[in-house]
Amino acid sequence: MGKLKTLEENGTAPLQVRVFEEIERAILSGEFGSGESLAELKLSSELGVSRTPVREALRQLELEGLVKIIPNKGAVVVGVTEKDIEDIYVIRMRMEDLAVRWAAGSMTAEDAKALWDIVELQEFYAQKGDTERLCEMDGAFHEAIYCFSRSKPLNHMLTGFHHYIRHARSVSFKASGRAQASVGEHRAIAEALSHRDGEEAARLMVDHIEKAKENLLKAFKQQEGKDDIF
């Protein structure tokens, strides 16, 4: 039985979007356990909205694979297992390899500058020890590369996965000094991309994700039993 936060009060985004994000967060963070059934009326009263935005959110979550909707019966949480996360890291190794190669082939000077801006912000937050922002910037770095690949399907897919493992990454970052180490690797990748060296960038990127994966699994083992899922 999960507990939902109240929605961002001052948010200007449509209710449906905020409801979607809140339920997604609750599932990814393990507040809703796998198999738990999500009744529209219950959710809507807990969130203080009508059923309409809740329904729309649940339909979207089904497409993301986080819930399964059985017609005339309702929605049940599918959830994310540790194996799912591991699989995603293996998939990412192959796909981000492709992403940096494509990005290297079409990087502009502005792209490179935008990438360096992110890396510098990362270094800034690393010095301050602001893990939260550091995690955000780590995400921004990778998503920037997805974007620079100039491939809508690749960008769409990788962005989706990134969303999916956001919570896991956050856990991993907070549980170790990984966030700091990550910055240096990003710098090296940015360097290679600035020289449009796709081969080198790919090598560095695969290595980077491999290390991130190992760190993540280590973090899981450490806090095994503390939480329901992670």
Next chain:
Amino acid sequence: MGKLKTLEENGTAPLQVRVFEEIERAILSGEFGSGESLAELKLSSELGVSRTPVREALRQLELEGLVKIIPNKGAVVVGVTEKDIEDIYVIRMRMEDLAVRWAAGSMTAEDAKALWDIVELQEFYAQKGDTERLCEMDGAFHEAIYCFSRSKPLNHMLTGFHHYIRHARSVSFKASGRAQASVGEHRAIAEALSHRDGEEAARLMVDHIEKAKENLLKAFKQQEGKDDIF
């Protein structure tokens, strides 16, 4: 300005699902051009349903990347370009390589039998010259392997792409003898998988998708100018 078919009359599936599939089909087949705006009321009256299922469908289509929703403004078609399709084939080469390797590592006797059943059905339809069914079976073959990979994220992603390029594949199949050639390649892959030879299966699969890609591009060039998009 696209024209929508009437929804399956006797369909037992929820309206929202049928509306989703119909709009998706219309976009993928090029009946709705890129940039065209989709008003909820217009769609709902054309389909003979209320706005509710249309809204839910549009929200889902946004998550698939086929439309973009601007809050308080409406939905516009994003559509699929030829480059998108090309990119997806490159992505598939890498991901189905992974899928067959994973499948080879966990194939059961039942899995192998199910795969052979599909191949035999393909050969049957190939003899009959039933391109429509042949195309279906081609899809079923690949989706079976996604399933046998035992990876939810991989399966989810590849199934999504398969959906995305369904129309393009159909065009490609009908425009040449490719469908027939495909059967033999499937047989070889099934053979390798039955022996749980992931290395060989991967080699064959990459080659298979490469050929499918080349054939698809050739089909595009041939009918260039005939249609709006494809």
Next chain:
DNA sequence: TTTTGTATAATTGTATACAATCGTACAATG
């Protein structure tokens, strides 16, 4: 003529009402 302000129409966002379906409890029947 250009610009700006306002009124109005059109469209989306949200809530609610009603219909259809499914599950369960309980009684009737064998």
Next chain:
DNA sequence: CATTGTACGATTGTATACAATTATACAAAA
């Protein structure tokens, strides 16, 4: 006691009503 049928309650599916926002048209002023 087991089984089946029915009625009721709960939940989802769909439609509609109302609120909020945005676009458009047109007039007035610079």
